Amino acid sequence: KAGVTQTPRYLIKTRGQQVTLSCSPISGHRSVSWYQQTPGQGLQFLFEYFSETQRNKGNFPGRFSGRQFSNSRSEMNVSTLELGDSALYLCASAGPNTGELFFGEGSRLTVL
Amino acid sequence: DQQVKQNSPSLSVQEGRISILNCDYTNSMFDYFLWYKKYPAEGPTFLISISSIKDKNEDGRFTVFLNKSAKHLSLHIVPSQPGDSAVYFCAASRLGDSSNTGKLIFGQGTTLQVKP
Numbered sequence: 001k002a003g004v005t006q007t008p009r010y011l012i013k014t015r016g017q018q019v020t021l022s023c024s025p026i027s028g029h030r031s032v033s034w035y036q037q038t039p040g041q042g043l044q045f046l047f048e049y050f051s052e053t054q055r056n057k058g059n060f061p062g063r064f065s066g067r068q069f070s071n072s073r074s075e076m077n078v079s080t081l082e083l084g085d086s087a088l089y090l091c092a093s094a095g096p097n098t099g100e101l102f103f104g105e106g107s108r109l110t111v112l
Numbered sequence: 113d114q115q116v117k118q119n120s121p122s123l124s125v126q127e128g129r130i131s132i133l134n135c136d137y138t139n140s141m142f143d144y145f146l147w148y149k150k151y152p153a154e155g156p157t158f159l160i161s162i163s164s165i166k167d168k169n170e171d172g173r174f175t176v177f178l179n180k181s182a183k184h185l186s187l188h189i190v191p192s193q194p195g196d197s198a199v200y201f202c203a204a205s206r207l208g209d210s211s212n213t214g215k216l217i218f219g220q221g222t223t224l225q226v227k228p
Contacts, residue, residue, distance in 0.1 A: 031214040042219055042220040043156070043203075043218040045216065045217065045218075055214070056215045090155055092214065094214050099144040099146065100161065103148075103156045103157070105153070
């Protein structure tokens, strides 16, 4: 069973640009969540999508957005990038009736 | 407002000894707790979990203890091995609310180093 796949793994952007990250969940999983990891901050919840609808949202500005497609694949977008957006962005999928999340390897974003 | 806290950024233990990682939470609505392990350049991987109806869960060398009255949980690794060296995150959720399936609240992480 293939795991959670995230692309790209690494990317470098400059301030003011926008970026789109992609996530393919485990087959059969309908819930996809996104997390931001920065040093000293742990993993902070961005948002969760379930059946193409945003089900939960964390405390991030509107520059952070996402969507989910009918095949459960998800994308997240960050517009008007700031230096502080440099982080590892992790996607996770969950099956039904489970509290466990399965994470991808992450997309490492560097904003210069 | 940090609802889940890991107050020790790092821990160093000798191979073969016990590692104890601690985690505190503030939200009494949390009913499910998990530990994840993360190696550099990899995503977090699930280690062990515990429901709020239990006070202990064991899986091989790993045991998680939950003290609800103190809002505290701990992960014990016995015996510790060099391969256990990683960042450990505790996380909490409200599993009783099915709409929260994908939302975990994580602590800041504790870096464990197991010395040979």
